[in-house]
Amino acid sequence: MSLDVRGVRYAYPDGHVALAGVDLAVTRGERVALLGPNGAGKTTLVLHLNGILTGGGGSVAVGGLTVDRDRATLAEIRRRVGIVFQDPDDQLFLPTVAEDVAFGPANLGLRGAELAARVDEALAAVGMSEHRERAPHHLSFGQRRRVAVATVLAMHPEILVLDEPSSNLDPASRRELAEILRELPVTLLMVTHDLPYALELCHRSVILDAGRIVADGPTGSLLADADLLARHRLELPYGFVGAAPAGHGAQPGTLPAGDTVVSRG
Amino acid sequence: MAGGHAHALHLDTGSLVHRFPPEAKVAATVAFTIAVVATPREQFWAFGAYALLVAAVAVLARVPARWLLTRSLIELPFVLFAFLLPFVGTGERVGWLGLSLSVDGLYGAWNILAKGTLGVLASLLLAASTTTRDLILGLDRLRCPQILTQIATFMLRYLDVLAGEARRMRIARLSRGDDPRFLWQLRGYAAGVGALFLRAFERGERVYLAMVSRGYDGRLPPGWREAGAATAGQWAGAAVVPAAAAAVAVTAVLR
Numbered sequence: 144m145s146l147d148v149r150g151v152r153y154a155y156p157d158g159h160v161a162l163a164g165v166d167l168a169v170t171r172g173e174r175v176a177l178l179g180p181n182g183a184g185k186t187t188l189v190l191h192l193n194g195i196l197t198g199g200g201g202s203v204a205v206g207g208l209t210v211d212r213d214r215a216t217l218a219e220i221r222r223r224v225g226i227v228f229q230d231p232d233d234q235l236f237l238p239t240v241a242e243d244v245a246f247g248p249a250n251l252g253l254r255g256a257e258l259a260a261r262v263d264e265a266l267a268a269v270g271m272s273e274h275r276e277r278a279p280h281h282l283s284f285g286q287r288r289r290v291a292v293a294t295v296l297a298m299h300p301e302i303l304v305l306d307e308p309s310s311n312l313d314p315a316s317r318r319e320l321a322e323i324l325r326e327l328p329v330t331l332l333m334v335t336h337d338l339p340y341a342l343e344l345c346h347r348s349v350i351l352d353a354g355r356i357v358a359d360g361p362t363g364s365l366l367a368d369a370d371l372l373a374r375h376r377l378e379l380p381y382g383f384v385g386a387a388p389a390g391h392g393a394q395p396g397t398l399p400a401g402d403t404v405v406s407r408g
Numbered sequence: 409m410a411g412g413h414a415h416a417l418h419l420d421t422g423s424l425v426h427r428f429p430p431e432a433k434v435a436a437t438v439a440f441t442i443a444v445v446a447t448p449r450e451q452f453w454a455f456g457a458y459a460l461l462v463a464a465v466a467v468l469a470r471v472p473a474r475w476l477l478t479r480s481l482i483e484l485p486f487v488l489f490a491f492l493l494p495f496v497g498t499g500e501r502v503g504w505l506g507l508s509l510s511v512d513g514l515y516g517a518w519n520i521l522a523k524g525t526l527g528v529l530a531s532l533l534l535a536a537s538t539t540t541r542d543l544i545l546g547l548d549r550l551r552c553p554q555i556l557t558q559i560a561t562f563m564l565r566y567l568d569v570l571a572g573e574a575r576r577m578r579i580a581r582l583s584r585g586d587d588p589r590f591l592w593q594l595r596g597y598a599a600g601v602g603a604l605f606l607r608a609f610e611r612g613e614r615v616y617l618a619m620v621s622r623g624y625d626g627r628l629p630p631g632w633r634e635a636g637a638a639t640a641g642q643w644a645g646a647a648v649v650p651a652a653a654a655a656v657a658v659t660a661v662l663r
Binding site: 190193195218221222224226228230232233234235236237238239246247249250251278279280294295298 | 628
């Protein structure tokens, strides 16, 4: 089991309840899309996965290790959970690409040749090796997002968590990123409201709304359930309505009717 | 997107000077400036010698004189008051073109102008031959407190991002008919500055969260900074100019 979230609750200091008891289990190697409208609590849940937010109740375990406040545990949890934030300008804070990719593994204590090898490997995985000495603000937005993925890949995470990976990307960058993500041999949790992207990359999806998981099932089946989507302010883009297109997660041309959607709403 | 180019003060000619390690260049520039400042203002020949040294480095770095001189105009506002000194200075006075000028004031003006110009030219040569990134790296290797180099690093990374945000906000404001020409029309502009501050503040928070998520614990790991530090030979090479300047300064003081 890569990720085991049980009964996680969280309320912000102003009393707003962001998470009202979230249960989510992700097995190793699985690619799961976490869908939900704006304000559903998606980002709040992500910040619980590596112990940045805690204390509202419930438990999070990553690869069998339970998140607590112990420094050594937190350090290990943050190695195991690689979060790629939505805005690459938030993630890439060092003057060159290579330095930024080295930041995470260097925090893990790696030095010298071992550190250099991690940087090379991570940049190669996202196809950015030739840009290693460039400044992040000289890269295109799509390139910056790929580098942001590399910065957490270099830490050899147990699970890769992506917050809105397709946002602000042009169609070509969007496809390039999908090709890279599909090849990565890691467990993937992708937070998004880009439903075609979820269908393309993730066989399984869960819908988070009002701080709860309200549906969990094969992406193709979830997206075919127009009522379910409408109840949770999710919509397929124009032209997709009524027939989810062929994608990586579903059988081409058909919706997997035999799969059942577990609706918890 | 913002920027997209190297810094305006950097001129990459790939010369020998450019390839010198940054810490040696920073130390040499500081030492040279100290020698210049310590020179008595009456020793005109010494300033000529310094100017020759600067010119020699400029030639070696393949930085064109025109490039240097236009950028050194930045100095003007700072030395402007030097031009007042001959008129307001006290003591012995000389007549020139019908003007009565103070000798002491003339010396004072010369002192500011000569030392200021030499300092600016030396700094410009340092900037022309060293990327901003390397400057910070050099300071770091010279044991500059990490908190200062960290701040400089963040500034280097986010200045362009902030400038881009400011530009987009301004364009959005102008697109809605804002055209502040008088002081009392600055409300939109002032609110924009406030909004920019808030955005920078919030971004700082998000950057910090992203850093913590990658195991940041308050200190930047040293890891990748060790390679490429100056060798003894490079230190010696970089010391030539400040050593020559020091020799000139000592001679000038002793005369």
